[in-house]
Amino acid sequence: MTDTRKIAGLAALAAVSLLATACGGGQVGQSSGGSSSSDNKSLALIPGITAEPFYISMQCGAEAEAKAKGYTLKTQAPQKFDPADQTPIVTGILANKPAAVLIAPTDDKAMAGPMKQLKTAGVKVIEVDTSLQDTSVAESSISSNNEQGGKLAADTLAKLVGDKKGSVLVLNTTAGTSTTDAREKGFKEEITKYPNITYIGQQYTDNDAATSAQKVTATLSSNPDLLGVFATNLNTGEGAATGLRTAGKTGTVNLVGFDASPKEVSDLKDGSFQALIAQDPGTIGKDGVDQAIAALTGGSVTRNISTDLVSITKDDMDQQSKYFYKSSC
Structure with a gap:
């Protein structure tokens, strides 16, 4: 959205609290993983909105890949697909200082400022699903074509x-x-x-x-x-x-x-x-984690990655069931 109303300070504090208390279970807005290690293997995922199957499926893919690679992943999503709701979550992330943040910006202009704050603080930024017009902020952008x-x-x-x-x-x-x-x-x-x-x-x-x-x-x-x-x-x-x-x-x-x-x-x-x-949101989440790790470890980072899309009709839906989204991990 293009709403630019000011975010109250209490909202930022609430976002920090919510992020810190995340737990496992598969719903967007909940998280899995423990404390980050001394070499900071802590990642954060900020989807576009809470409790939406697309973003839940993305979270599932990201969580599984992070665990497989020895990283922790915490997820916090806004209640609305709105920069006014997403901005305080980004602000709260700065207090926890993860090594990298995977984020689906809810506006291609309004989220540029908050995301630049992450980059300035030394946090690697990976765009998943949506992206900014400003291509200088993120290390990589993963999305469907x-x-x-x-x-x-x-x-x-x-x-x-x-x-x-x-x-x-x-x-x-x-x-x-x-x-x-x-x-x-x-x-x-x-x-x-x-x-x-x-x-x-x-x-x-x-x-x-x-x-x-x-x-x-x-x-x-x-x-x-x-x-x-x-x-x-x-x-x-x-x-x-x-x-x-x-x-x-x-x-x-x-x-x-x-x-x-x-x-x-x-x-x-x-x-x-x-x-x-x-779409294939699970792969978007997986690729997002892989690109974050590559950025952190000096590996090869791909600036833009496109994932599969498929047309499904009633006649072929059974054959295409791998593309159905999840409601929990």
Whole structure:
């Protein structure tokens, strides 16, 4: 988000307390591992939001790799995908001084200042999932090829639509989110290849499922020829499914979601979604730990790493189950 309201001092203190009391169990906002050793093998993970299956899956991958490599990993996530919530957690991290921080910045500009503070303090910064516009802060950025994911969504939706004529909508999260903005960009470029489909643009949902549902029902009223919706992340997809269900348009309007949460997978199975574009968050977490260790030990660091994306439909979902996201580790 682009909210720049000031963060109260008490919020920073609370973030320090929450980070210090983390425990194992697999949920984002909880952590595993013990105290850092004298040579500082302590890592921290700051996802974009708490309790979201994508970030839980990322945490699981990061925790497993850290343990295998002899490092500890503590995780603390904001309650909202918002720099105002994420900033005090970053501030709190400075008090604990981990060797490296894996972070999914919640705004590609607003999080630059807090993340630069980590770098200035000697903490290695690794971006996972999202990234800053300023490429000088992080040692490495690991993410899905989100623009390509948007193109894959456009091709998938066009295949579902066939030769029918009509309009399609993109539901985005918040402006300034690098991953979802790239998905919309890829979709917008690719959908022009299909002359029977009219792209009516994107609408922002503030990453809120209820808002997403409202946007869908409103668009159906103003665009009765709506053939499809591409929802750029988990929350917008679940909200879009609700909106189509409420309007009695499930299956009639093709819904392509991004991500593969347990709820989305269930909705794909029952026909609420027609396709999902799934990422590989566990590998993003694993690669993030590997790049952090390389940066700390003088190993070879790769500046940008792209992970797999796959289109999943009801017909092939059993074969693609390895891409389904976790709700716990």
